[in-house]
Amino acid sequence: MLQISRKFEYGLHAVTYLSTKGLDRVVTVKEMASDIGISQEFLSKAMQSLKRAGIAKSVQGVKGGYSLGRNPTQITVIDIAIAIEGTLHLMRCASKGSCEISSSCHHQGYMNSLQQKIQDLMSNTTVESLLKKFVD
Numbered sequence: 001m002l003q004i005s006r007k008f009e010y011g012l013h014a015v016t017y018l019s020t021k022g023l024d025r026v027v028t029v030k031e032m033a034s035d036i037g038i039s040q041e042f043l044s045k046a047m048q049s050l051k052r053a054g055i056a057k058s059v060q061g062v063k064g065g066y067s068l069g070r071n072p073t074q075i076t077v078i079d080i081a082i083a084i085e086g087t088l089h090l091m092r093c094a095s096k097g098s099c100e101i102s103s104s105c106h107h108q109g110y111m112n113s114l115q116q117k118i119q120d121l122m123s124n125t126t127v128e129s130l131l132k133k134f135v136d
Contacts, residue, residue, distance in 0.1 A: 002090070004081075005084070005085060006042060007042065007045060007046050007049075007084050007085075008046075008080070008081055008084045008085055010038055010039075010042055010043050010046040011046040011047075011049065011050055011080050011083065011084045012077065012080050013036050013038065014032055014036070014043060014046060014047060014050065014056070014066075015050065015055060015056070015068070015072075015075060015080055015127055016127055016130065016131055017032055017035065017036055018032075018056065018066065018067060018068040019068060019072040019075075019127050019128070019131060020131065021067075021068075022068075023067065023068050023071065024067060025067060026059045026063065026064065026065045026066065026067045027065045027066060027067070028064070028065040028066075029043055029044045029047060029065065029066065031065070032066070046084060047066055049083050049084050050066075050069075050080070050083050050084070051066070051069070052083070053079065053082070053083030054069045054070065055068075055069050055070060055075055055079060055080060055083055056068060056069050057069045071128075072126065072127040072128040072131070073126055073127075073128045074126070075126060075127045076122065076123055076124070076125060076126050076127075077121075077122040077123075077125045077126075077127070077130065078119060078122035078123045078125075080127075081122060088115075088119060089115075090111070090114065090115040090118060091111050091115065
C-alpha cells in the first residue's frame with residue numbers, strides 16, 4: 001500500500017515543530033529529536049535536505065542549530081516532500097518511459113489522476129494551515 005518515507009515524515013515533523021517555535025528561534029537537532037520523539041541521526045539527514053531547499057536555515061557555533069527558513073504560510077507540504085524526496089512519483093508510469101506495460105495499460109489515466117489529486121492536496125496545504133487544522 002502507499003506509504004510515505006520516514007525521512008519525509010521526519011522532515012514534516014521538523015518543519016511543523018520549528019513553526020511552533022517562531023521564525024527566529026534556533027533549535028538543535030538533538031532538542032528537536034528529543035521533543036518530537038524521533039531518531040536524531042535520521043532527523044539530521046532530513047534537516048540537511050530542508051536546508052538545501054531553503055525551508056530551514058542553519059546557524060553554526062555554540063548556540064547553533066536550525067530555524068525556519070521561510071514563513072509557515074509560504075511552505076507547503078509538497079515543498080517539504082520535494083526537498084526530501086525529489087520529484088514525486090506515486091507509480092512508475094508517472095515517470096515517462098519507465099513502465100514496461102504502458103502501451104497496454106488500462107488504468108494509467110486513473111493512476112495519473114490519483115497522483116495529481118495527492119499532489120494537489122499537498123500543494124494546497126501550507127504548514128500554517130496544517131497546524132491550524134490539526135492543533136486547534
